[in-house]
Amino acid sequence: MTGDHVIDVQGMGKRFRLHRSGTRTFKSAALDLLKARGSGKRDFWALQDLSFTVGRGETLGIIGSNGAGKSTLLSLLAKTKVPTTGSIQTHGTVSSLLELGAGFHPDLTGRENVFLAGAIMGLSRAQMRDRFDAIVAFAELDEFIDQPVKHYSSGMYVRLGFAVAVEVDPDILLIDEVLAVGDVNFQRKCIEKMEAFRREGKTMLIISHDLPTIQSISDRILLLDQGRIVGLGEPDAVVGSYRSLARKQSVSGLEREWGTGEIVIEGVDFMNASGKESDCFACGDSLTARIHYRADQRIENPVFGFSLSDPQGRLIFGSNTQIGGAKVPVVEGKGSLTLDLENLPMATGTYLFSFSVHSADHRTNYHRLDHYFAISMENERSFEGVCFMPSSWRMGEASE
Amino acid sequence: MPNIFHDVMARRELFLILVGRNMKIRYKNSTLGFFWSLLSPIFLIVIYSVFFGILKIQMPLPVLVSGIIVWQFLAMCLGDSLYAVMGNANLVTKASFPRLILPLSMVGANFINFLLSFVVLVAYLLIAKVSFGALYLLPIAVLTQFVLCLGLASILSAANVFFRDTEHILSVVLLAWFFLSPVIYDLTFISDKFVEGHWVHTVLFLNPMAGILTLYRVALLSSECPEVKSLCLSIGIAWAIGVLGVAIFQKAQPRFGDEL
Numbered sequence: 001m002t003g004d005h006v007i008d009v010q011g012m013g014k015r016f017r018l019h020r021s022g023t024r025t026f027k028s029a030a031l032d033l034l035k036a037r038g039s040g041k042r043d044f045w046a047l048q049d050l051s052f053t054v055g056r057g058e059t060l061g062i063i064g065s066n067g068a069g070k071s072t073l074l075s076l077l078a079k080t081k082v083p084t085t086g087s088i089q090t091h092g093t094v095s096s097l098l099e100l101g102a103g104f105h106p107d108l109t110g111r112e113n114v115f116l117a118g119a120i121m122g123l124s125r126a127q128m129r130d131r132f133d134a135i136v137a138f139a140e141l142d143e144f145i146d147q148p149v150k151h152y153s154s155g156m157y158v159r160l161g162f163a164v165a166v167e168v169d170p171d172i173l174l175i176d177e178v179l180a181v182g183d184v185n186f187q188r189k190c191i192e193k194m195e196a197f198r199r200e201g202k203t204m205l206i207i208s209h210d211l212p213t214i215q216s217i218s219d220r221i222l223l224l225d226q227g228r229i230v231g232l233g234e235p236d237a238v239v240g241s242y243r244s245l246a247r248k249q250s251v252s253g254l255e256r257e258w259g260t261g262e263i264v265i266e267g268v269d270f271m272n273a274s275g276k277e278s279d280c281f282a283c284g285d286s287l288t289a290r291i292h293y294r295a296d297q298r299i300e301n302p303v304f305g306f307s308l309s310d311p312q313g314r315l316i317f318g319s320n321t322q323i324g325g326a327k328v329p330v331v332e333g334k335g336s337l338t339l340d341l342e343n344l345p346m347a348t349g350t351y352l353f354s355f356s357v358h359s360a361d362h363r364t365n366y367h368r369l370d371h372y373f374a375i376s377m378e379n380e381r382s383f384e385g386v387c388f389m390p391s392s393w394r395m396g397e398a399s400e
Numbered sequence: 401m402p403n404i405f406h407d408v409m410a411r412r413e414l415f416l417i418l419v420g421r422n423m424k425i426r427y428k429n430s431t432l433g434f435f436w437s438l439l440s441p442i443f444l445i446v447i448y449s450v451f452f453g454i455l456k457i458q459m460p461l462p463v464l465v466s467g468i469i470v471w472q473f474l475a476m477c478l479g480d481s482l483y484a485v486m487g488n489a490n491l492v493t494k495a496s497f498p499r500l501i502l503p504l505s506m507v508g509a510n511f512i513n514f515l516l517s518f519v520v521l522v523a524y525l526l527i528a529k530v531s532f533g534a535l536y537l538l539p540i541a542v543l544t545q546f547v548l549c550l551g552l553a554s555i556l557s558a559a560n561v562f563f564r565d566t567e568h569i570l571s572v573v574l575l576a577w578f579f580l581s582p583v584i585y586d587l588t589f590i591s592d593k594f595v596e597g598h599w600v601h602t603v604l605f606l607n608p609m610a611g612i613l614t615l616y617r618v619a620l621l622s623s624e625c626p627e628v629k630s631l632c633l634s635i636g637i638a639w640a641i642g643v644l645g646v647a648i649f650q651k652a653q654p655r656f657g658d659e660l
Contacts, residue, residue, distance in 0.1 A: 080657040082655075082657065094496070096494060103491045103495060108421060112421070115417060119414035122414075
């Protein structure tokens with residue numbers, strides 16, 4: 001695939017200027033010019049330092065949480081926005097499904113809008129006439145095609161938009177969250193169409209929050225977080241790192257760090273039964289946490305503790321070295337400590353670990369990391385309630 | 401600059417479809433539709449004739465009617481231009497095409513409208529038995545006005561994306577410009593008052609619409625031409641505004657996607 005790139009993005013960044021006063025008027029423009037010119041405070045980098053290439057015939061999925069810059073990236077590729085730094089090169093015609101039926105005018109009929117949309121994407125009237133029947137058929141609109149689109153249902157509108165964009169037959173198709181609209185039937189048709197596209201060797205870039213679908217349709221996935229690429233590669237791996245990123249973001253806000261600092265917990269590694277680092281477990285698994293600490297001075301009899309909470313901060317279980325009967329006589333310099341949890345019982349969801357180290361008399365908290373580390377439970381078989389209890393049934397003897 | 405014309409030419413299908421769309425939208429839901437393009441100037445002529453008759457204004461009606469119809473083209477273009485880009489935000493943010501097509505197709509739609517009014521005007525002039533003048537000047541007048549309209553429409557459509565004051569400024573400026581231009585009067589009187597080469601000629605003809613209106617009347621009504629040099633200045637300014645307007649638009653258009 002190398003040497004045959006249809007999209008080449010190098011060191012690309014996009015900055016937005018945020019206006020203090022919402023809508024701009026001459027007055028506000030003049031005021032902005034006087035105040036804080038070049039202070040940079042109103043700048044917002046939607047994308048920063050992006051470099052990647054997409055090969056011909058490749059399907060690249062783009063994932064990331066809301067506001068990560070996914071849609072901005074597609075509009076830059078569609079050339080409706082201009083990058084602030086770096087460069088973007090595309091080879092071939094680009095058709096964007098940035099918003100289905102976005103270019104439609106409500107007062108024009110479906111037919112007129114189809115020709116308008118075709119012209120916007122650079123097709124001649126004759127070329128559009130050849131494709132017209134296929135578009136109407138795909139959109140299932142035959143008797144409504146000469147009605148103004150303002151009378152269309154939202155489903156009809158979206159179907160027509162999708163039909164136009166795919167029948168235009170571009171070299172590169174940009175799709176933004178198409179799978180979120182339309183009924184199940186239509187979604188299936190869209191996915192079939194995308195797979196047909198893929199077989200024809202067309203290049204596609206797809207944004208979606210529907211992870212299983214994007215995972216199955218993409219050759220590679222690009223993960224964006226706060227305008228930067230944090231993952232690019234094999235779908236399963238990138239979707240996995242997105243899930244753990246999303247977990248961290250979903251629980252952010254609860255975490256708290258405090259303490260006097262004589263001993264510092266520098267980090268915690270979580271491992272599964274086979275000793276591989278992981279933050280995703282299933283019911284019945286065992287978990288090993290290795291706690292790395294640093295003590296700048298010699299401390300005797302410190303107590304290390306942990307607790308596990310749900311995302312609302314409710315305590316599920318907690319213990320420490322004192323209760324667990326593991327004496328830590330003295331710490332000095334760097335070291336580590338291992339915690340083993342067996343047979344995790346929790347239901348599917350996200351859970352938060354807290355770790356602490358304090359003096360034996362509980363008077364001094366050296367360091368506490370509350371709700372700091374997120375893990376997730378993904379159970380194949382779900383059960384009622386918050387945790388699994390091994391249970392079995394027996395029939396009683398017939399009493400009569 | 402030559403690039404943009406090449407780009408626009410390459411997308412002329414889009415231009416034509418947008419011109420058609422702009423015209424359709426103007427007459428959407430109206431029973432008479434396109435006939436309004438003919439009916440409005442007819443009503444205009446009738447109303448002015450009646451009131452000028454009643455008020456006994458000493459002014460030849462053909463001068464006035466030609467002035468009003470020519471002015472209408474400019475005024476409509478400028479009014480519509482405010483939303484040439486803004487009103488198509490969904491196209492600008494979702495697809496890539498030469499943005500200049502937006503003001504251009506809007507001027508184009510108004511131009512077709514103007515041509516229909518012009519047919520009415522010519523019919524009226526024939527009925528009023530006006531002796532036509534140097535008709536070969538007519539294409540120059542029409543083309544110059546088109547270029548002026550495109551230049552101003554480009555500036556206004558871009559300005560309104562960034563500054564929402566544009567609309568209010570336009571209505572004030574347009575009113576002043578209407579009275580400063582020889583729309584409801586003509587400039588033949590100045591040759592009586594000021595000798596050729598007097599600075600008053602130059603000042604009056606700094607207004608591009610002064611030259612354009614004079615040119616139309618020289619062609620259609622065989623009005624006398626006040627001063628060729630001043631007329632050329634006026635026409636030159638109109639073309640300069642046209643070129644400058646397109647250049648400003650091109651400079652501003654990469655930022656449309658961010659602002660809309």
